[in-house]
Amino acid sequence: MKALFEPESIAVVGASNDERKIGHIVFNNLIQSKFSGELYPINPKAGEILGYKAYPSLTAVPGRVEQVVVCVPSTLVPSVMEEAGIKGVEAVIVITAGFKELGKEGAKLERQVGDIAKKYGMRVLGPNCMGIMNTHHKMNGTFTNIHPMSGSIAMASQSGAVCSSMLDWSTKSRVGFSKFISVGNKVDVDEADLLAYLKDDPDTNVIGMYLEGANRGRELMKEAFRTTQVKPIIVLKSGRTSSGSKAASSHTGALSGSDKVYDAAFQQSNVIRVNTIDELFDLLQVFANMPMPKGDGLAIVTNAGGHGVMAADACSDYGLKLASFEKSTIEKLKGYLPEAANVYNPVDVLGDATAARYDFAIKTVMEDPNVSCVAVLLAPLDTVDIKAVAEHLATFGGKVSMPVVGAFVGGTKTNKGIELLHEANVPCYDSPDKAIRALGAMVRYKKMKDASTDTTPVVINGDKDRVKEIIEAVRRTGRTSMSESEGKEILRAYGVSVPVEITAKTPEEAAQAAVKIGLPVVMKIDSPDIAHKSDVGGVMVGVSSEEAVRHGFELIMSRVRSRVPGAALNGVTICQMVKGKEVLMGMTRDEQFGPVITFGLGGVFVEIMKDVAQRIAPLTKHDVDTMVRSIRSYPILTGARGGKAADIESLKDTIFKLAQIALDFPEISELEVNPVMVGDEGKGTYAVDALVVLRREN
Ligand code: COA
Numbered sequence: 272m273k274a275l276f277e278p279e280s281i282a283v284v285g286a287s288n289d290e291r292k293i294g295h296i297v298f299n300n301l302i303q304s305k306f307s308g309e310l311y312p313i314n315p316k317a318g319e320i321l322g323y324k325a326y327p328s329l330t331a332v333p334g335r336v337e338q339v340v341v342c343v344p345s346t347l348v349p350s351v352m353e354e355a356g357i358k359g360v361e362a363v364i365v366i367t368a369g370f371k372e373l374g375k376e377g378a379k380l381e382r383q384v385g386d387i388a389k390k391y392g393m394r395v396l397g398p399n400c401m402g403i404m405n406t407h408h409k410m411n412g413t414f415t416n417i418h419p420m421s422g423s424i425a426m427a428s429q430s431g432a433v434c435s436s437m438l439d440w441s442t443k444s445r446v447g448f449s450k451f452i453s454v455g456n457k458v459d460v461d462e463a464d465l466l467a468y469l470k471d472d473p474d475t476n477v478i479g480m481y482l483e484g485a486n487r488g489r490e491l492m493k494e495a496f497r498t499t500q501v502k503p504i505i506v507l508k509s510g511r512t513s514s515g516s517k518a519a520s521s522h523t524g525a526l527s528g529s530d531k532v533y534d535a536a537f538q539q540s541n542v543i544r545v546n547t548i549d550e551l552f553d554l555l556q557v558f559a560n561m562p563m564p565k566g567d568g569l570a571i572v573t574n575a576g577g578h579g580v581m582a583a584d585a586c587s588d589y590g591l592k593l594a595s596f597e598k599s600t601i602e603k604l605k606g607y608l609p610e611a612a613n614v615y616n617p618v619d620v621l622g623d624a625t626a627a628r629y630d631f632a633i634k635t636v637m638e639d640p641n642v643s644c645v646a647v648l649l650a651p652l653d654t655v656d657i658k659a660v661a662e663h664l665a666t667f668g669g670k671v672s673m674p675v676v677g678a679f680v681g682g683t684k685t686n687k688g689i690e691l692l693h694e695a696n697v698p699c700y701d702s703p704d705k706a707i708r709a710l711g712a713m714v715r716y717k718k719m720k721d722a723s724t725d726t727t728p729v730v731i732n733g734d735k736d737r738v739k740e741i742i743e744a745v746r747r748t749g750r751t752s753m754s755e756s757e758g759k760e761i762l763r764a765y766g767v768s769v770p771v772e773i774t775a776k777t778p779e780e781a782a783q784a785a786v787k788i789g790l791p792v793v794m795k796i797d798s799p800d801i802a803h804k805s806d807v808g809g810v811m812v813g814v815s816s817e818e819a820v821r822h823g824f825e826l827i828m829s830r831v832r833s834r835v836p837g838a839a840l841n842g843v844t845i846c847q848m849v850k851g852k853e854v855l856m857g858m859t860r861d862e863q864f865g866p867v868i869t870f871g872l873g874g875v876f877v878e879i880m881k882d883v884a885q886r887i888a889p890l891t892k893h894d895v896d897t898m899v900r901s902i903r904s905y906p907i908l909t910g911a912r913g914g915k916a917a918d919i920e921s922l923k924d925t926i927f928k929l930a931q932i933a934l935d936f937p938e939i940s941e942l943e944v945n946p947v948m949v950g951d952e953g954k955g956t957y958a959v960d961a962l963v964v965l966r967r968e969n
Contacts, residue, residue, distance in 0.1 A: 272468040274361035275394055275460065276405050276450065278338035279308040281412065282329055282360075284351050285342030286312030286320045293366060294342035295320075296414040297402060304404075304411035304418060309334055329354045338362045340402060340412050345369035348398065349383045356391030363388065364412060365398035371456055372399055385458040394464075400455025401431045406448055407474040413453065422447015423476035424559045425469045427462060429454050433481040433507075433548070440552055445693040446559065449474040461486045466494035470501055477558035479551055480506045488536060488863030492887070495540035496723075503558050503716045504542045507551045508533050532861045535885040539894055541719040543712050550708070556698040557709040558716075561674035564643040567714045568594030569707070570636035571617035574624040575650035578680055579617030582646055582703035589711025590718070593617070594641040607631050622652045626659040633664075637673060644674045644713070646706045651684040661688035665695035674713055678706035722897075728889030731931040733765035738936060742965065751940075751965040754799040754841065758961030762944070765928045769958045770847035777842075778821035784845040791815035793846040793959075794823045796831045800838040802962055807834040813848065820845065849957040851948035852908060852917045855883070856926060858933040858942040860966075866933035870926055872904040873946040880904075888930035895923045908949065917949040921956040940966040 281301060285294035298312050302321055311334075312320035315327040326332050329339065329351070339355045341348055345367050355363050370381035381398060388395045396403060402413035406421035417438040426448055428434045434453045441448060449472065452465060462480060469475050478498065485491045495504055508530075537544045545551045569591045573579040586593050593616050596604075604614035608628065613619035618636060620628045629647065636642050649660055657679065667675045677692055677699035679685035685701065692699035700706045738761050745753050753761075759769045771788050774797050775781035785792045796809030804810045808830035811823045824843050831840060853873035861867050864887045871883025884901045886894045899905065899919065910916035925947060933939060941964040948957045 272362075272394065272460075272464065274337045275364070275396060275403060276468065276472075277408050278362065278410075280311070280334060280336050281306065281308065281338045281340060281410075282311040282313050282326075282332060282336045283340045283342060284313040284329065286314055286317075286325065288317055288320055292342070293414045296416070297340055297342055297366065297412060298323075300411040300413060300415075300418070304406075305409045306411075307409055308337075311336060329358045329360070332358070336360050338364065338412075341365045341367055341398075342414075343367065345377070345380060345398070349380070349387060352384055352387040352393075352395075356387060356393060360391075360393055362394045362396070364396045364400070364402055365455070365458075366400060366402055366414065367397070368399040370398045370458075381456060381458050388459055395459040396452070397455035398458060401434050401453035403453070404448065404451040406450075413451070417442060419451065420445065420447035422449060422559060423474065424448050424479055424555050425450040425452070425465075425472065425475040425477075426479040426481075426555075427452040427454055427465050428481040429457075429483045430481055431455075436548060437479075437481075437552075444552065444556060445696070446552075446556060449476075457486050461491075463487055463490040463494045466491070466498045466504070470494070470498040476502055477555060478502065478504045479555045480504065481551070482506055482508045485863050488532075488861065489865060492536050492540045492864070495537075495542050496726075499541035499716070499720060505545055505551060505554045505558065505712070506537060506542050507545050507548060508537075529861065531885050532864050532867050532887070535867060535887050536864055538719075538897070539886060541716065541723055543716055549705075553698075553700060553705050553709050554712045557674060557676055557713060560668070560696045560698055561676070561713070562671065563717055564674050564710070564713055566641075566643040567592050567718070568641045568643045569616075569710060570594050570596075570639065570642040570645045571648060572620060572629060572632045572636065572645065573617050573648035573650075574620050574622055574629075574652065574655055575648065576613075576619055578648040578650055578678070578703050579613075579619060582648060582678070582707050583617055585704045585707035586711075589708050590715050591644070591707060591711050594636075594639065594643075596636070596639050596641065600635060600639040603635050604632060607635075617648075622650075623654040624660075626656065626663040629660050630663050633675065637671075637675075642673070644710045645676075646703065646710060647675065647677045648703055648706070649677065649679045649685065649688070651679075651681040657684060657688040658691070661691040661699075664697055664699075665692055668692075668695035668697045674710055676700065676706045676709055678703045723893055725891045725893040728891055729895075729927045730889075731765060731928050733928070733931055733935065735764075735935055737764040738932070742936065742938060745965065746968070750799055751967055752799055752802070753961075753963040753965070754797060755795065755804075755961055756797060756844065757799075758942075758963040759958065761932060761963055762928070762958050762961055765932050767925055767928050767944075767958050768955050769961075770849045772844050772846040774842050774844045775824065778824040781824040781843055781845055782817040782820045785814070785817060785820040788845060788847050790817075790820075791848050792820065793848050794820065794827060795844045795846060795960075796827050797841040797844045798831070798835075798838050799841075801831065801835055804960075807831050846959070849948045849950070849959065851950040851954070851957070853946040854908075854922065854949055855943070855945040856929055856947050857944065858888075858929060858939070860933070860937075860940050861887075866930065868898075868926060868930050868933070870898055871902050872907075877945065888934055890927060890930050892923075895926050898926070899923060915951045918952050918954055918956055919949070922947070922949045925956045925958070938966050940964050
């Protein structure tokens with residue numbers, strides 16, 4: 272990776288004297304950026320390019336070549352790679368397009384490039400990329416005509432278009448980059464590799480990323496987690512993984528779309544995900560320029576009540592608290608500000624506020640122990656000297672003890688103030704919401720990082736042999752879908768509690784079973800062909816007499832026979848009726864990330880409510896804790912409105928068991944337990960239903 276970011280010699284294959292050609296632009300950019308190492312233009316026809324002696328091939332270069340930038344048409348790339356390998360090149364950047372993005376033939380060519388790189392032990396960035404910049408190494412090996420300032424943001428993008436937008440934004444916002452990487456098709460180097468390098472890069476304080484999809488999901492998570500222990504990562508993720516649109520036969524499958532998997536992956540690795548390019552810009556700006564807050568208390572200083580109220584409203588949306596000032600802070604503010612000023616948070620320094628009044632208020636609230644960050648709001652009232660306030664705020668650039676951001680809300684008048692602040696590296700936005708969102712992201716990152724000290728996954732020892740037997744038996748019948756009883760047997764083998772149940776083949780057997788188990792009972796159709804029993808009239812709950820059980824048997828069998836003709840019916844299962852709060856648990860397998868565990872509010876409205884959370888196994892206690900707490904209906908479990916608290920510990924324990932089954936048996940492609948009944952505290956958790964689907968063989 273060092274050869275990619277800090278080479279001492281670079282050869283540009285396809286460098287040209289034709290100013291319109293990419294090979295010319297790349298070579299010229301390297302010269303313009305004042306690259307201090309050796310530069311070699313490679314072109315079989317030219318004698319000299321931009322004052323440098325040209326060589327007909329890489330092997331003709333007399334000295335060592337550490338890095339090669341390839342700018343020749345795609346069909347020539349494999350031969351250039353071979354030559355680079357023979358020359359002992361360490362890193363190759365393939366700018367050329369026309370590979371897997373074009374289909375089968377392109378993909379074949381790309382594989383060839385990857386294979387040659389492997390053969391010679393070279394790292395490859397691209398193909399189909401814009402190149403790489405390292406401003407601290409005076410290296411711009413891209414074909415953009417924008418030379419960004421040097422700074423502390425490393426940006427990696429899977430899209431060339433996003434690269435150019437980011438670079439253009441950086442000149443307007445006066446934001447500097449440490450590294451700028453266009454990753455392209457990722458035949459070799461991907462985001463996980465980049466994070467492993469950037470984590471230890473002393474010139475990088477924050478990493479931004481535009482991601483369409485990961486090649487190695489688990490590696491990305493691992494490197495992201497390690498990196499976020501040291502510096503923040505902000506990701507704008509779009510697009511979908513190839514597994515995303517796969518038809519899934521369980522609710523869990525439908526609920527855990529591929530994009531949700533990324534949410535889980537980012538959450539578990541403390542990565543901040545943003546949804547728009549604006550948000551990416553806004554967050555990078557604050558992370559790059561301001562120190563981390565120590566807590567979540569926000570002070571607002573404003574010259575307009577309305578903006579103050581909007582900022583205060585935004586606090587709860589972005590996880591900030593409006594700080595309560597100490598008495599001494601209030602007294603100090605009272606002593607200086609006019610009588611009409613509001614000295615409580617948000618501090619209103621009034622419409623005629625001078626820069627000195629802002630200054631006093633900001634410095635005073637920063638001394639308050641309950642304040643960890645400050646938002647300075649300004650409305651362009653005729654009475655305010657925007658330039659003077661901006662000049663004053665600009666003095667906070669690079670030397671504050673806590674994050675201070677501006678929100679100058681307006682247009683023509685306020686823009687000049689915003690520009691002035693950007694020049695001084697003080698983030699300033701055009702709305703209170705954006706300012707609070709940026710500060711909120713800092714607080715969120717800090718909280719996530721501080722809370723994720725627990726990195727050891729929970730391991731459960733289940734009866735693997737028993738599960739193997741069940742899987743083999745199901746395979747022998749040619750099925751991939753298990754019956755409910757087979758599914759429950761698997762759960763039992765891992766210590767998951769399931770209600771007592773007996774399968775009856777006749778109404779009389781059903782009545783006897785109900786008496787044995789104890790009335791009332793639940794009756795369910797037993798069929799390997801039916802995934803959602805209640806949808807086809809295959810479930811009766813609270814059946815409380817022998818007669819009702821006999822009748823129920825007939826009813827269920829006839830309903831299912833008419834609604835699902837041809838389904839194999841083993842009979843009706845009579846189950847112990849367990850009480851509790853209904854939740855759902857499940858597992859789907861993602862191609863990139865592995866087992867994705869879903870937890871949420873259960874019941875028949877699950878797909879409408881979509882109150883679920885996902886995590887990727889293996890799971891730590893912290894993962895499961897945050898997953899369970901994150902659903903909207905969590906207060907129902909803790910005993911909202913005088914209700915009893917549910918047995919949350921046994922619920923979590925069941926999640927770990929499910930995750931372990933998924934980890935131990937990759938041949939299980941989907942698993943759903945819906946409903947799971949969580950009893951009152953100390954009463955345990957029961958898997959009332961089980962749906963297990965095996966991966967198709969070959
Ligand atoms: N070694 C070195 N130079 C060679 C060569 C070789 N084996 N074979 C040809 N060249 C020279 C050419 O003679 C030419 O130089 P010249 O101008 O002096 O004649 C130069 O290399 C470039 O080759 P050319 O055939 O003119 O290609 P091009 O410049 O028109 O296009 C690419 C090459 C790589 C730019 C083009 O194929 C491409 O992929 N463009 C898209 C790039 C892109 O969008 N990437 C993704 C961004 S996100």
